[in-house]
Amino acid sequence: AQSVTQPDIHITVSEGASLELRCNYSYGATPYLFWYVQSPGQGLQLLLKYFSGDTLVQGIKGFEAEFKRSQSSFNLRKPSVHWSDAAEYFCAVGANTYGNQFYFGTGTSLTVIP
Amino acid sequence: DAGVTQSPTHLIKTRGQQVTLRCSPKSGHDTVSWYQQALGQGPQFIFQYYEEEERQRGNFPDRFSGHQFPNYSSELNVNALLLGDSALYLCASSFRTGITNEKLFFGSGTQLSVL
Numbered sequence: 001a002q003s004v005t006q007p008d009i010h011i012t013v014s015e016g017a018s019l020e021l022r023c024n025y026s027y028g029a030t031p032y033l034f035w036y037v038q039s040p041g042q043g044l045q046l047l048l049k050y051f052s053g054d055t056l057v058q059g060i061k062g063f064e065a066e067f068k069r070s071q072s073s074f075n076l077r078k079p080s081v082h083w084s085d086a087a088e089y090f091c092a093v094g095a096n097t098y099g100n101q102f103y104f105g106t107g108t109s110l111t112v113i114p
Numbered sequence: 115d116a117g118v119t120q121s122p123t124h125l126i127k128t129r130g131q132q133v134t135l136r137c138s139p140k141s142g143h144d145t146v147s148w149y150q151q152a153l154g155q156g157p158q159f160i161f162q163y164y165e166e167e168e169r170q171r172g173n174f175p176d177r178f179s180g181h182q183f184p185n186y187s188s189e190l191n192v193n194a195l196l197l198g199d200s201a202l203y204l205c206a207s208s209f210r211t212g213i214t215n216e217k218l219f220f221g222s223g224t225q226l227s228v229l
Contacts, residue, residue: 004156036220043118043204043220044157090156101147101170104156 002027004091006105013081014113021076021108023091032094033074034102035065039087047089050074061085086112116141118207118221126227127195135190135224139207143219146188148180149204151223157204163188164210192226200228 003026013019025031032051036044048059055067065076074091088109092102119138127133139146145164149157159172163182182188186207192199202223 041222043222044206045220046218092156101159101162101172102149102157104158106154106156 002093002103004093004103004105006089006091006108008108009106010109010111012111012113015083016080019076019078019081019085019110021089021091021110023074023076023105024072025074025091025093026072027093031074033065033067034092034094035059035063035074035076036090036092036104037087038090038107044090047076081110081112083112083114086110118143118205118219120203120205120221120224122224123222124225124227126229128229129195129197131195131228132191132193133195133226135192135203135205135226137188137190137205137207137221139186139188139205140219143207143209144186145208145210146182146186147206147208148188148190149206150174151202151204152198153201160190195228197228200226202226 005024007022034049035047037047038044047063048057048065050057050067058064063078065074067074088107090107091105117140121136137146147162148160150160151157160174160178161171162169166182177193179191202225204223205221206218208218
């Protein structure tokens with residue numbers, strides 16, 4: 001069965017510091033992997049996605065993620081965090097190529113301190 | 115160009131009642147998916163509608179039903195509400211149904227509280 005684990009419920013970083021949010025997935029086939037961000041009162045916004053090819057993917061707002069098949073991981077990184085990055089971050093795995101059925105992790109809440 | 119719009123934004127119901135949530139997809143989109151996001155959890159897939167038919171369904175009871183209209187808008191209906199149905203309900207729209215579709219947009223959601 002498909003599942004996504006985000007081990008860190010909450011992370012606090014200083015503005016300007018680097019960030020890494022962890023994501024581990026369980027899926028029997030080649031996964032389609034996504035990172036979404038959700039600000040309070042807002043819907044989900046796609047940060048980046050991995051379908052195939054280069055395992056290091058670039059997204060919006062300076063985020064990147066690296067797919068590591070051997071570790072079943074898809075960690076999200078940003079070299080320098082801005083106060084506006086404070087939000088909830090969700091990792092998701094796509095179940096198949098028919099239908100937008102995503103399996104989401106429980107999310108990581110990011111707090112940025114000045 | 116309006117994105118995905120959902121109504122109402124907030125709703126309070128009592129146990130046993132029925133509720134209808136509405137979603138208008140982004141212009142040019144023809145596929146609507148519904149997700150339930152309980153407090154402190156990630157969104158869970160309820161079902162997806164394309165060409166006015168339910169195409170895929172997650173692990174939700176039959177109390178959850180939906181509809182898609184010819185203009186691609188959609189409704190989510192929940193009957194016999196339980197306290198556990200309290201959640202943020204998200205609608206997502208896209209053009210066609212493939213998961214590799216890049217253009218998947220989420221609405222801001224309807225916050226449902228069941229008392």
